[in-house]
Amino acid sequence: MYNPVAEIHLGRLSRNLQKIRDQVGDALIMPVVKANAYGHGSITIARKLQDENVGYLAVFTMGEALELRQNGITTPILLFSRLTPDMLEPAVENNLTVNISWPNDFDTLTSFVADKGKGPKVHLKVDTGMSRLGVAFDEAxxxxxxLAKTPQIELEGIYSHFATADEGDLTYAHLQIDRFNEVVTLAGKMKLNVKYFHMANSGAVLNLPDSLFNLVRVGMLLYGAYPSDETSESIKVEPVMNFKGPIVTVRKVAAGTPVSYGSVYVPDKDCNIGVIQTGFADGLPRNWYENGYVGFKGEQFPIxxxxxxxxxxxxxxxxxPKEGEEVLFFGDEGETQIRIEDIAREVNLTTYVLMxxxxxxxxxxxxxD
Ligand SMILES: Cc1ncc(COP(=O)(O)O)c(C=O)c1O
Known part of the structure; x- marks a missing residue:
């Protein structure tokens, strides 16, 4: 039976984690394992990270969090998504941390706590410039x-999210840091007993050393790719995934014979055309064919x-090639390396979209390994 294969190298994940730890010093790392750990398989990735003693994990939805809990993940988990009342009971039962990201989330929480006597841990999300989720920074x-007057709500963290941490011009990111610092100072003045302040993602870990506070939320860099080609590559990470596809038939094609839809590809020499059982429904960007290539035994061959x-x-x-042998779409397979960053640039997408x-x-x- 043929399938595309994502070979996930857990050793590379551990080494990437160690390099990020070395970079961020005392800040706690909160690996982001939402969206099936960026396509890497969230349960196994979370287990490995738990074995590596990470102090926190982050997902987006309640479903993602419950799947991890049901599979033996006991590490604290923060949910990024907007709070709804039906999330509160499972959050308490499963020791999950939720957001306050809009003023009336506070009311949702207080009425739950008044009713049940106990609520989940909470991180307050402040919008310092992304204009997505988060209480406006001037309303913080x-x-x-x-919150100071409601000690029954356990405010464990305050956080924000960057809009431009992985871009060349970091002016706006610095404005966001300044705004966040104001909120941190305010929380200090109010003597709120907040354990974690966080805003850094992968781009910020690479580009903005003054944004680390005491926790960093890292996804892309852990998976061994860079968020954009405008971040520094000062941390040398290894791609955790080798994405591969099986060769299912090989036919001889005469020069001048069109190949595939639209007959836009016509080889000018006799050649061997291999059919690979992986397509755009499996995540390969359709327009990668224009300049695209795959790796096979240390060489590159055109799509x-x-x-x-x-x-x-x-x-x-x-x-x-033989039937059943595999080509490499991206990753690092000994003598064959194809960078996902190069594909992302060529097809005008991001590494996030591809993974x-x-x-x-x-x-x-x-x-x-
Ligand atoms: C709120 C939040 N924090 C952190 C991250 C991690 O970002 P990155 O993968 O760039 O490290 C994400 C990812 O989208 C996010 O939504």
């Missing part, structure tokens, strides 16, 4: 005062014609 004083839904073709020239597009038909194989 008001909500902090209300031949439009990527189809489930399959794609590769021009192997004179080389005759999280790898879906259900891909078999994940976890290896220790």
């Amino acid at each position: 004083a008001d909500i902090l005062e209300r 031949a014609g439009r990527i189809c839904m489930d399959q794609m073709m590769v021009n192997f020239g004179d080389v005759v 999280t597009a790898i879906g259900g038909r891909t078999r994940r194989e976890f290896v220790e």
